[in-house]
Amino acid sequence: MTGQEQAAKALAGQIEKLAAGREIKIMHVCGTHEYTITKSGIRSLLPANVKVVMGPGCPVCVTPQSEIDACVELAEQGKIICTYGDLLRVPGTKSSLYDTVGDIRIVQSIAQAVDIARQTPDREVVFMAVGFETTAPTTAAVLLSNPPENFSIIVSHRLVPPAMKWLMQQGEANLNGFLLPGHVCTVMGIHEYEAFPVPQVIAGFDAMEVLYGLYLLVKQIVEGRAVVENAYARAVKPEGNLKAQKMMAEVFEPCDIMWRGFPVIPDSGYKLKPQFEKYDALKKFGIELKDVKCTTGCLCNELLRGVKEPTDCKLFGKACTPLKPVGACMVSTEGACRIWYTYGKAHKIVQTTPTSP
Template identity: 50%
Template sequence: MDINSKPIIKKAIDKINEFGNQIEREVKIMHVCGSHEHTICNYGIRDVLPDNITVVPGPGCPVCVTTQKEIDEAIYLAEQGYTIATLGDMYRVPGSDKSLMQLQSEGADVRIVSGIPEAVKIAKTTDKKVVFVAIGFETTAPTTAAELLSIKAKYDSNKNSANELNFYIHNCHRQTPPVMDFLLGGGSKLNLDGFICPGHVSTITGLKPYYAPCEKYHAPMVIAGFEPTDVLMSLVMLLNQIKDDVAKVENEYIRGVREEGNVVAQKMINTVFTDKDVAWRGFPVIKNGGFELKDEFKRYDIKNIIDMPEIKEKINKGCICSEILRGEKLPTDCKLFGKACDPINPVGSCMVSDEGTCRIFYKYKKLI
């Protein structure tokens, strides 16, 4: 059966409108996934929702939530002669004065890679210290953990102090459920009624991390896939909970997400990382919002190897990425959107990545 068949989509839209009429108040639901925003914009899902039902994009882009300070630190490392390996999106994100792309044009050794395995290959072919800018949520943290476990086993003869490959990470990994907890607890000006939970992250985490914030804030949560019917059905499930004044974690994306998640990936993460309180772009420090390397792996964190100077962020005052990441404003509320700021000349991080809300709105702006 075609998951996106017109009869199924029509039934879902009719049910959403039925529940919207029954609830009779303003409802705000947030998602934290760039892929969900692509689906919502591409298929015009907001256009078929009742007037009292709003779906707002939150901090679902790993490039976007990486702080400017972290980008400036990567730029500093490149200026000091380190080989910087980075994903293509991070390559273009503006720091305080320039981007890694601009620095490369000035002669710095900055390499675009598809992931950490490619960065490790570079380290095997050079005597220079190679630093991989490790970003992303629970979906990419296992790949970092797997490579560090492999390096530790294959290259380090002294398991307590050596780093014979001269490979390091600039650790910018983050965890998703803690920011959802933060937003529900007053971290946004919005009074959120529930969450569409991220499908990719949930394939790793399973359902368990959502139980505590769901119960704590009486906030319905539904894990959704990425087809238009997935998003519509997740809204049906959320609105049904809101209508009945119940709050539970449900899984619409049963074909991709298991209750327990990916236990192998979880084990790798737990072997290499521990929880850490970190700031996100647009947010203060979030409790357990990131990952920190455990003691036996800290020799692979470049910030534990060198004395990094104190770097203060210099955010462009005209950019509203912070408010967009908190769901308080949309890209179309920004005076720079599509004018001074576009994908060729991005002012803020939300316009750079394909997962960024501003970039997505720009792509589909004729449909919004």
């Protein structure tokens, strides 16, 4: 047994002692946390009365069918669609981008999509700007740099705190606390979360960092405290990244937006300010997002709200696999179904090194 394995089991033992006689349910809202928790086997170390579920922490997973449909429609019109690879197989109403006949290009960044627009001035290039507060600053920075006229975006950025607020108001998942996403908090800081009267801990992404974050969270719950603890202080400052926030405020303003698995959540998304609307692909090409009911037959909606697990779904690993996904949570590498399919529900604690945001 390695030193890290011994330390992990000791910390899990402390969690078990603290939680004795209680039923505790914790939600994290970060796909990377789910990856670490599952691959490292953290759930296998926790007592049965301490449950950790994944919420809407995968930006690709919460992208609704209507936005996929808009991308498909633009591709069929002959536009060059640039997107991240994770988004290709996400199902829309009738098709995914992968199954669409069109010029679909995988890019690593929005800057690469702008380069494609400059290299093909006779074509319209549309970038699918997906992501939480972590990726929104890069979108803002590009739009502030005066990209070419044949470049536009579908704004698919979403904000974590409003989704957490909605989950707490509904109460269907019976949550006792939240493990907060270190990436998002690196950009936005901690102040938005201080308004929530529930235990919260910001955690890093190494297995021991996640386990320590869960320990602090269980300790808060047992002691009856409800504060925001920062266990990722090497990356997260209370005020966040002020430069990134300033750029976002210049380009975006909050708006009501739909999430896959959720209704429209107030002020949970971004839209472009009037001076940047010329880069709004939906307005530029007259595309309307249609409110469609998800009828895939999978349990992604419940999974994203923390009320189901991947293995509760009858399609998991059978009709729904990474190569033939039925639901969005099986597509992205940050989706719980994809992670559970790849690594199983429990793995041994592995030697890992801390990651940087």
